[in-house]
Amino acid sequence: MYDITIIGAGISGCSLAYELSKYDLKVCVVEAENDVAVKTTKANSAILHAGYDPKPGSLNARLNVEGSHLAKEICRKLDIPRKQLGSLVVAFSEEDLKTVEELYDRGVKNNVPDIQIISKEEVLEMEPHLNQEIYGALYAPSAAVVNPWEYAIAMAEVAIQNGVTFYFNQTVEGITKNGDDFEVKTNLETINTKYAINAAGVHADSIHEMVAEPTFKMKPCRGEYYLLDLEETDTVHHIVFQCPTKVGKGILVAPTTHGNIIVGPNATNISEDIVNTGQDTANTTLGLNDVAEGARKSVPTINLANSIRNFSGIRANTDREDFIIEEVIPNFYDVAGIKSPGLTAAPANSLYLIELMKEKGLVLNEKEDYIDKRRRIHFNQASIEEKQQLIQENPDYGRIICRCENITEADIRESLHQTLPAQSVDGVKRRTIAGMGRCQGGFCGPRVVEIIADELNISPLEVDLDRLNSHILVSQSKEVL
Numbered sequence: 001m002y003d004i005t006i007i008g009a010g011i012s013g014c015s016l017a018y019e020l021s022k023y024d025l026k027v028c029v030v031e032a033e034n035d036v037a038v039k040t041t042k043a044n045s046a047i048l049h050a051g052y053d054p055k056p057g058s059l060n061a062r063l064n065v066e067g068s069h070l071a072k073e074i075c076r077k078l079d080i081p082r083k084q085l086g087s088l089v090v091a092f093s094e095e096d097l098k099t100v101e102e103l104y105d106r107g108v109k110n111n112v113p114d115i116q117i118i119s120k121e122e123v124l125e126m127e128p129h130l131n132q133e134i135y136g137a138l139y140a141p142s143a144a145v146v147n148p149w150e151y152a153i154a155m156a157e158v159a160i161q162n163g164v165t166f167y168f169n170q171t172v173e174g175i176t177k178n179g180d181d182f183e184v185k186t187n188l189e190t191i192n193t194k195y196a197i198n199a200a201g202v203h204a205d206s207i208h209e210m211v212a213e214p215t216f217k218m219k220p221c222r223g224e225y226y227l228l229d230l231e232e233t234d235t236v237h238h239i240v241f242q243c244p245t246k247v248g249k250g251i252l253v254a255p256t257t258h259g260n261i262i263v264g265p266n267a268t269n270i271s272e273d274i275v276n277t278g279q280d281t282a283n284t285t286l287g288l289n290d291v292a293e294g295a296r297k298s299v300p301t302i303n304l305a306n307s308i309r310n311f312s313g314i315r316a317n318t319d320r321e322d323f324i325i326e327e328v329i330p331n332f333y334d335v336a337g338i339k340s341p342g343l344t345a346a347p348a349n350s351l352y353l354i355e356l357m358k359e360k361g362l363v364l365n366e367k368e369d370y371i372d373k374r375r376r377i378h379f380n381q382a383s384i385e386e387k388q389q390l391i392q393e394n395p396d397y398g399r400i401i402c403r404c405e406n407i408t409e410a411d412i413r414e415s416l417h418q419t420l421p422a423q424s425v426d427g428v429k430r431r432t433i434a435g436m437g438r439c440q441g442g443f444c445g446p447r448v449v450e451i452i453a454d455e456l457n458i459s460p461l462e463v464d465l466d467r468l469n470s471h472i473l474v475s476q477s478k479e480v481l
Contacts, residue, residue, distance in 0.1 A: 001192045002026045005184055007172055007207055008199035009036040011152045012335050015346040016197060018155035019354055022372075024365045028165040028193075029156075030172060030186060032203075034423045035430070037152035040201055041141045041343070042430065043281065043313025044223075045252060045262065046148045049341040050087055050140035052107030053116060053244055059323040059352070061110045064341040067348035068142060071151075074347060078154040078374040080147060081257035085144035087239035088123060090298060099243040100138045107140065115140050127236055129299050143239050147257045148343055149430045154374050157419040159369045166420070167191070169468050172200075175210040175332075182211075182332065195357065201316045204324075204336035209225035210213060213329045216318045216336060222280055223265025224287040226295070227309040229438050232302070240298050246420045251294025253302065258405075258433060263295045263302070270314070283310045288445045309439055315339045325353050327360065339433040377414075380406035401451070402444040404437020416455050425449060426466035449473070 004020060006013045009031035020027045033039070052061035075082035091097045100117060107115040116139050124130060124135045133438050160166065170186035175196065184191040198207040207216045228235070235253065242250035251262050266287050270280040288310060295302050318337035319325065325343070327333050337355060338345070358364055379390060379397055391398040396410035415422045415431040422428045425435070425448055434448055435441030441448070449472060453460040464470045 001181070001194065002028050003193070004195040004197065005182070005191055005193035006197045006199055007184070007199055008204075009033075009152070009156065009166065009168075010039060010041040010199065010201050010340050011037065011148065011343055011346045012199040012201070012349060013197075014152040015154040015350045016199060016335070016353065017159035017164045017166075019347070019350040021159040021164045022366060022370050024180030024367055025407065027163070028167060028191065029159075030167045030170050030184065031190065032169070032171040033255060034168050034464070035164075035427050036156045036420065037149040037430070038426075038466065040313055041152050042149045043150060043225075043311055044315075044340075044343060045225075045254065045265065046145050046146070047087075047239055047252070047254065047341075047343070048082070048116065048144040048146050048254060049344045050107065050143040051110050051112045051341070051344075052089075052103045052138065052140055054106070054341065055321070056106055056109035058321070058346070059325060060341065061106075063323065063345040063348040063352060065110055065112060066351075067341070067345035068144070070347040070351075071144070071146065071344065072156070075146065075151070077372060078158060079376050080151050082144055082146045083255070084142070084144040084258055085238050085255060086125065086139060086141040087241060089138040089140075089241045089243060090123065090130065091137060091243065092131065092133065092297065093135060095392055096243045097135050100136065103138050107138070112140060113142050123239075127238060128242065129235055129296060130240065130300055131300055139165075145239065145255060145257055146343070151343070151346075153420055153431065158372065158374055159393075160419050161374075162367065170421075172207060174209070177329070180331070188459070195333070195362065197333045197335060197353070198328075199335040199338075200286065201338075202314055202318065204334065205318070208328060208334055208336065211332050214321050215328075216324055219317045219319055220270055220314045221317055222268045222270050222282075222287075222312050222314055224268075224283050224291055224312040226288070226291060226304055226307045227263060227311070228261040228263065228302075228304070229306040229308045230259055232306050233259050235261050235299060235302055242294065242298060248452045249427075251291055251298070253299050254296055258436065260308075263289045263301075263304070265312070266290045267315075281312045281314065283312055287312070297380070308440055316342070323349065325349060325356070327356065331360075333357065333417075343357065377407050378413075379411060383404065401447050402437065402441075403432035404439055404443070405433045407432050407434040407444070409451060412451050413455050416452065422452075423468075424464040424466050424470070425452065425472065 051065035239254040323335040
């Protein structure tokens with residue numbers, strides 16, 4: 001019997017697991033995929049928003065600003081890449097300037113620190129490649145970028161170190177109330193639990209309806225992106241937004257924690273049948289053209305020919321404007337509709353929910369031996385002396401596998417045995433960034449497959465690209481001499 005079962009291992013589920021692992025509770029996380037952060041969490045703008053956009057008084061507003069503050073400390077403790085770059089919302093007209101002023105007023109009401117409206121001249125001094133016809137901008141220095149999947153992985157790993165169990169490749173098929181407890185039936189087993197938390201992202205409405213009548217409906221949309229080569233690193237040095245609209249925050253141009261430039265997203269509503277599978281992550285000519293047009297409005301000289309990757313992600317929008325963090329029936333809670341700024345707000349969302357549960361009777365006793373730290377070896381960022389020492393201790397550090405990002409054989413082998421080990425080529429990529437560079441795995445991909453097969457003692461035919469059974473190789477075509 002578990003005290004708490006969390007359904008979903010995106011950023012919301014991993015953050016909840018991290019916060020709940022601080023207490024003497026038996027907690028588990030049930031995830032349909034073979035890893036954490038493989039849907040919305042891995043495919044977004046990677047922004048820790050300052051908090052001027054949400055409507056004052058909403059959960060979005062309160063938890064955005066609080067989450068941004070909490071993220072800074074969490075990233076420091078858990079060795080998660082984060083860069084506080086500051087953001088600009090650029091005005092292209094007098095009408096846009098009115099929107100900037102409204103956002104400033106919201107930011108003040110939402111307690112966003114150090115927010116200010118700056119002139120055209122000040123903006124262009126900060127970002128000389130921006131459109132010279134701008135009128136000014138809103139500047140929020142507290143905005144940051146983060147590695148979103150490592151944010152989730154790190155919190156999950158600390159949760160595991162403190163006793164939380166993760167069940168992967170288990171789809172929830174039904175939830176039954178059994179007295180004061182629940183039976184969560186998956187495709188593989190039945191999990192008994194006192195509390196259940198629905199953090200199932202785009203599938204949150206389906207999980208909710210297993211225990212109660214509908215109170216919201218998922219209305220996800222797809223956002224498409226360009227990821228640019230490191231040659232474009234100097235394009236911008238801040239997170240550059242356009243004025244937001246009803247469908248989103250507009251096309252952004254921003255650095256990533258790895259030094260690339262990310263451009264996007266657009267916003268395309270997707271059909272219900274595809275929402276139910278969560279698979280509509282295609283790129284389209286029309287969508288990418290919209291993104292390109294928007295990007296050139298902000299940065300006319302941006303070179304999208306230096307794109308090394310196009311991708312898209314699904315945002316877990318609902319028909320309710322605000323986050324949905326509430327009790328559905330006794331001891332069953334929704335954490336749903338966690339759209340932007342969901343990545344930013346995740347740790348604050350978790351604390352908010354835990355406080356709700358505490359008010360309803362959840363007993364929380366802090367662990368005396370809680371582990372709240374995580375450290376990784378960053379060979380590609382080490383000094384010459386540090387690299388020599390690492391190679392002396394483990395010669396595998398002397399073999400570079402991913403030349404674009406300087407990722408070694410040791411990095412890859414160790415990712416298969418860390419607290420939350422990689423299960424696939426993309427799982428290795430999320431932990432080491434092998435394959436994220438200019439060639440996008442064209443050079444290192446076959447060697448990564450070979451290392452995974454060797455380290456896990458499996459056939460190369462069994463190595464997955466990402467999800468379970470997404471095999472890269474289908475047969476052996478030649479004899480090895």
